Amino acid sequence: MKKNILKIFILLTPLTFWLFLGPGAGAAATPTPTTESLETQINDLKDKIASRVAELKLVEKKGIIGTVTDSSDTQITLSDLSTNIRFVDVDELTKFSSSLSKSFGISDVEKGQTLGVLGLYNKQSRRILAREVNVLSKPPEVV
Secondary structure, rough: OOHHHHHHHHHHHHHHHHHHHHOOOOOOOOOOOHHHHHHHHHHHHHHHHHHHHHHHHEEEEEEEEEEEEOOOOEEEEEEEEEOOEEEEEEEEEOEOOOOOOOOOHHHHOOOOEEEEEEEEOOOOOOEEEEEEEEEEEOOOOOO
């Protein structure tokens, strides 16, 4: 009698699991990426990294000193000590300072002033995105 109950139990246990869990419940559907999609993703990532590296090599920190030849709301044109024309772009992050006045901004820049500019120099466009602009005053001459 005990053997018959054991046989019935052994036969019904898998059937019970199959009925309650359903067919294929143990096998989870995990999509496996194809080799083509992996290669595409790898190539895209390589391209993004290469373009970012090229972009980082294109920009460097630089400072110049020059005399203002022209200015607008977003740009200052300077003539540096070697008489080269330099274009300085100004944005909302640019800080202006002057020893003569506490509040100094792009609207206070005048033709003929000597400015010192620190910023990010773009080698391709040959422009500086200014981060700091300082009015430089010439020291008094000794007689």
